[in-house]
Amino acid sequence: MDTETTTKTPWHLWLIGALATAWNAIGPYDYIQTQTGNLDYFKSSEEMMGVDGATALAYFQDLPAWIDACWALGVWGALIGSILLLLRSRYAVWSFAISLFGLAGSTFGQLARGMPEWASGGSNTIFTIVIWSIATFLLIYAVSMRNKGVLR
Template sequence: MTTTRIKAPTTFWIVAVLSLLWNAFGAYDYLMTQLQNREYLGSMGQGFGLNADQMIAYYAAMPWWGSVFWALGVWGSVAGSVLLLLRSRFAMHAFIVSLLGLVVTLILGFVEPIPGQTDMTLPIIFSIILLAVLLALISYSRRMIARRVIA
């Protein structure tokens, strides 16, 4: 049995493209960190009073399962955005996988914060924003499935 899709409204395309742009930054951050880009990690570490070597050491010490869940969070969202653009119902599933990865990664980040990080205000705010955007994308995908915009 096939489900017929209706014409996607302009707002759908705007949300889908913004979703991909938002998640592309997460992919960039993940790649720069995994590739141990000294310039990127050095600039990121400045906020914590750390240099590139200290940031590289922090991420290198991350447990393997932490890296796996981080990858699920990042690449699940990228896949969800691409699937949304392709108008596939599996976009919602990819975003849910991403949510699992994000939640585990956030817990790990709070249990083992970056050395020298004493003020958790910014990480908490950023975590809330990440969760809110991802939950909104899951909800939006679900609504678009119900409306038959994606199938």
């Protein structure tokens, strides 16, 4: 007889997991477009960024490899963590922690390097706060679900 108790999956795990997966799919897409040098991608967001696409692409392509590596850890860790959350895997916690580590490294790296005027202040600062808030929430949520026995 199986003595392991099964914890019922709360409805909010499916909602948060689905929203997190959709949100966290944006980062890897942006990362791939940048790493492949897709100028059309950057030109399509010129108005939002407040700078021409070629200038923005050149800035991101000129980032040191360690910042790129942190960026990759951040975006891919978040997407994998979201999927692991939906799979009810305890490894979602580790993936979200790695994602936050990557976010910290890339944020620190860009700030220490000096952000161009078009990439700092205003809506970019708000967007950075939103990213940090969501990433932190997802880690805390995953830890909570693991501690409650929902993630196995």
